[in-house]
Amino acid sequence: MQIQIVRGDITEQAVDAVVNAANSTLLGGGGVDGAIHRVGGPDILAECRRLREETYPEGLPTGQAVDTTAGRLRAGRVIHTVGPVYSPREDRSELLASAYRESLRVAARIGADTIAFPAISAGVYGWPMADAARIALQTVRETGGVGLVRFVLFSDDAYSEFVAAERASRTAAE
Numbered sequence: 001m002q003i004q005i006v007r008g009d010i011t012e013q014a015v016d017a018v019v020n021a022a023n024s025t026l027l028g029g030g031g032v033d034g035a036i037h038r039v040g041g042p043d044i045l046a047e048c049r050r051l052r053e054e055t056y057p058e059g060l061p062t063g064q065a066v067d068t069t070a071g072r073l074r075a076g077r078v079i080h081t082v083g084p085v086y087s088p089r090e091d092r093s094e095l096l097a098s099a100y101r102e103s104l105r106v107a108a109r110i111g112a113d114t115i116a117f118p119a120i121s122a123g124v125y126g127w128p129m130a131d132a133a134r135i136a137l138q139t140v141r142e143t144g145g146v147g148l149v150r151f152v153l154f155s156d157d158a159y160s161e162f163v164a165a166e167r168a169s170r171t172a173a174e
Contacts (some may be wrong), residue, residue, distance in 0.1 A: 001150055008153065019079045026080055044071045065079050096135050108146065130164070133166075
């Protein structure tokens with residue numbers, strides 16, 4: 001499995017699947033979620049509404065993942081996952097790792113060989129970026145299942161933290 005870390009816009013990625021850092025309602029929101037719904041168009045929201053009605057009436061649980069059409073995105077599918085809100089008093093690292101693992105499992109199930117991830121939970125959910133990067137990279141390596149994982153980071157700070165975490169993990173492995 002190849003891992004790439006790029007600075008960019010996840011809605012512009014031409015991959016088999018992009019991962020949406022969704023909220024449990026699956027009905028859009030801010031950040032990555034809002035951008036994916038805006039650029040992808042109404043077909044994504046329509047499928048999300050159907051999923052809520054038929055499968056997840058209480059919302060998609062934290063750490064789980066589900067796929068929909070990608071609408072007008074360049075990607076083949078959107079994998080929606082709900083990351084945990086960061087808490088300094090409660091270790092929710094396993095839920096964050098689960099969001100990455102479950103997204104990769106969905107990718108394998110739908111036959112995706114290339115996948116683009118944002119920094120799940122590291123935006124409005126408040127997860128410290130350095131720790132989010134460490135968990136993301138470690139979980140993706142341990143899980144595998146696809147040929148290419150691309151982390152697409154919107155800010156210079158996020159990009160720098162992911163690059164630093166990648167270097168640290170390579171150094172630790174040597």
